[in-house]
Amino acid sequence: MTCARPVKTVAIVGAGPGGATLAVRLRRLGYRVVLVEKATFPREHIGESLTGECAIVLREMGFGDAMDAAGFPVKRAVTVHGPNKLNRFRVPVQRLGEDGVIIPGQTWQVRRPEFDSLLLNGALAEGAELIRAEARGVLRRDGRISGLRLRDETGEDSDLTADFVADASGLQTFLSRSGVCGARHRGGYEKQVAFYGQFEGARRDAAPDDGATHIFYAARHLWAWFIPISSTVTSIGVVTPGALFKESGQSVQEYLTEQLASLHPELSERLREAQPVSETWSTSNYSYHIDDFAGDGYLCIGDAHQFTDPIFSFGVSNSVQEASLAAGAIDGYLTARSVDRMHPIHTYADIVSRAQARVKTLIDTFWEFPLAFLKLAHYDRQADIAELLSGRLYSQSAEMNEAGIIMRDLLAKRRVAGDGRA
Amino acid sequence: MPAANRDYLAAWLAAETDLSVTELTDTSELLASGVLDSLKIMDLTMAVESDLGITIPLEDVIGENFATVGSIVQMLDRLQAG
Numbered sequence: 001m002t003c004a005r006p007v008k009t010v011a012i013v014g015a016g017p018g019g020a021t022l023a024v025r026l027r028r029l030g031y032r033v034v035l036v037e038k039a040t041f042p043r044e045h046i047g048e049s050l051t052g053e054c055a056i057v058l059r060e061m062g063f064g065d066a067m068d069a070a071g072f073p074v075k076r077a078v079t080v081h082g083p084n085k086l087n088r089f090r091v092p093v094q095r096l097g098e099d100g101v102i103i104p105g106q107t108w109q110v111r112r113p114e115f116d117s118l119l120l121n122g123a124l125a126e127g128a129e130l131i132r133a134e135a136r137g138v139l140r141r142d143g144r145i146s147g148l149r150l151r152d153e154t155g156e157d158s159d160l161t162a163d164f165v166a167d168a169s170g171l172q173t174f175l176s177r178s179g180v181c182g183a184r185h186r187g188g189y190e191k192q193v194a195f196y197g198q199f200e201g202a203r204r205d206a207a208p209d210d211g212a213t214h215i216f217y218a219a220r221h222l223w224a225w226f227i228p229i230s231s232t233v234t235s236i237g238v239v240t241p242g243a244l245f246k247e248s249g250q251s252v253q254e255y256l257t258e259q260l261a262s263l264h265p266e267l268s269e270r271l272r273e274a275q276p277v278s279e280t281w282s283t284s285n286y287s288y289h290i291d292d293f294a295g296d297g298y299l300c301i302g303d304a305h306q307f308t309d310p311i312f313s314f315g316v317s318n319s320v321q322e323a324s325l326a327a328g329a330i331d332g333y334l335t336a337r338s339v340d341r342m343h344p345i346h347t348y349a350d351i352v353s354r355a356q357a358r359v360k361t362l363i364d365t366f367w368e369f370p371l372a373f374l375k376l377a378h379y380d381r382q383a384d385i386a387e388l389l390s391g392r393l394y395s396q397s398a399e400m401n402e403a404g405i406i407m408r409d410l411l412a413k414r415r416v417a418g419d420g421r422a
Numbered sequence: 423m424p425a426a427n428r429d430y431l432a433a434w435l436a437a438e439t440d441l442s443v444t445e446l447t448d449t450s451e452l453l454a455s456g457v458l459d460s461l462k463i464m465d466l467t468m469a470v471e472s473d474l475g476i477t478i479p480l481e482d483v484i485g486e487n488f489a490t491v492g493s494i495v496q497m498l499d500r501l502q503a504g
């Protein structure tokens with residue numbers, strides 16, 4: 001490298017897993033990176049179960065040893081339990097080798113305060129800078145984004161100029177709210193509400209499956225998660241149509257307690273000795289997608305532009321994978337001649353939109369054609385479904401995944417048939 | 423030969439479930455009564471495929487089509503007719 005160009009600056013809003021991953025990637029490409037984060041870490045956050053692909057990306061970035069040392073439970077499979085005791089299928093964490101052989105895989109269940117700090121500290125160790133402030137708006141020069149307006153905890157305002165702005169602000173959807181992106185659409189799962197907490201004494205599977213995720217569903221859109229997050233603590237949540245909660249007239253606490261007792265016999269059996277060790281949290285209105293989430297001088301990753309539904313634990317996995325793709329796109333944008341610079345941004349938007357469409361296809365099929373999903377996952381296309389549920393949604397192989405194509409066609413037929421099967 | 427599919431189903435139900443053929447009518451509830459659960463439905467779709475040569479496409483693997491004896495027979499006849 002002989003020609004010394006001025007180092008370009010990328011500002012990233014949000015230092016969660018997406019923002020931290022992007023920071024690491026961009027530092028390794030030689031950029032100045034400024035993370036803007038309003039919360040003091042460690043902070044609580046929902047979303048504890050990772051996918052197999054997420055673990056591969058974390059190891060590839062060099063976080064494997066630190067993750068192992070943190071003592072996060074090892075997840076080797078997800079078991080989905082349907083309304084009756086027999087309707088159950090287990091999906092292993094796996095990856096397909098070159099010649100189609102299935103290689104058993106594993107990943108982690110994380111305690112988010114520790115996990116997010118681990119990644120952020122990794123980014124800082126790579127030389128990323130961290131500003132403790134809230135991004136309040138964007139700066140523009142000649143119509144193009146040229147930085148961020150910040151406000152720190154003392155109420156002091158300041159400007160941060162940057163050559164590129166990446167939004168990893170999660171559900172806050174900062175760039176969308178700042179009027180930079182296109183329209184915001186409600187997702188199909190936006191009327192859902194989640195209630196959750198942490199419990200000690202829940203019955204786990206026997207080792208080595210003691211870190212496995214269990215999903216229990218009772219009826220359409222009424223389900224619960226069971227995610228071990230330490231050797232003794234299990235994260236448990238119930239997701240329900242908001243209307244059911246309203247009708248119940250119960251408090252958040254009462255509703256969670258009652259649902260845990262009644263939603264599924266195996267869940268209540270596993271919780272017989274369990275005691276809550278956290279408060280009860282709830283969250284709603286998390287299902288949406290945003291148009292034009294990548295453009296001239298900006299892009300959004302993960303929840304900052306789309307979140308569908310948490311049932312298959314894709315959130316962190318998607319943010320981390322999109323961050324990895326975004327780093328390449330931003331590098332392409334900042335190094336290309338100006339006529340070509342939008343090309344990498346459009347490619348990013350295209351790959352990400354396709355992957356997010358696959359997420360939606362999987363989830364929609366699960367709820368709208370539960371029997372067909374069971375047939376695919378348990379009999380016809382086991383390896384394909386395991387591949388998708390392992391979070392491999394952004395690659396060429398995902399594009400050709402037979403089960404993915406079958407599900408997409410299935411949903412398309414239903415749309416053509418109209419309400420024929422409503 | 424619509425009757426053939428009905429006879430096949432009756433025999434399958436008698437062999438694979440607790441239901442006896444004598445109790446069988448077209449409106450016999452199979453899902454609501456718990457005679458069929460989702461795994462039994464899977465078994466049935468595969469049996470139908472290998473024994474009758476009728477492939478039940480995924481869009482037909484829905485609860486409504488397996489609700490009663492009548493609804494299953496109707497589906498099988500429709501699929502066989504092509």
Ligand SMILES: Cc1cc2nc3c(=O)[nH]c(=O)nc-3n(C[C@H](O)[C@H](O)[C@H](O)COP(=O)(O)OP(=O)(O)OC[C@H]3O[C@@H](n4cnc5c(N)ncnc54)[C@H](O)[C@@H]3O)c2cc1C
Pocket residue numbers: 013014015016017018019036037038039045046047048049050133134135136168169170171172174194237283286301302303304310313314315316317319
């Ligand atoms: C009920 C439920 C269950 C879930 N379960 C799972 C699961 O099991 N597994 C899984 O992978 N995912 C799960 N998710 C999704 C998961 O929580 C998210 O997808 C994931 O945290 C996204 O990571 P991120 O880095 O994109 O954003 P986040 O982790 O949300 O990080 C965003 C950061 O940006 C900061 N920020 C926001 N706005 C600003 C601003 N204006 N200025 C400065 N800082 C700002 C925030 O403080 C935050 O630290 C679940 C979600 C829900 C709703």
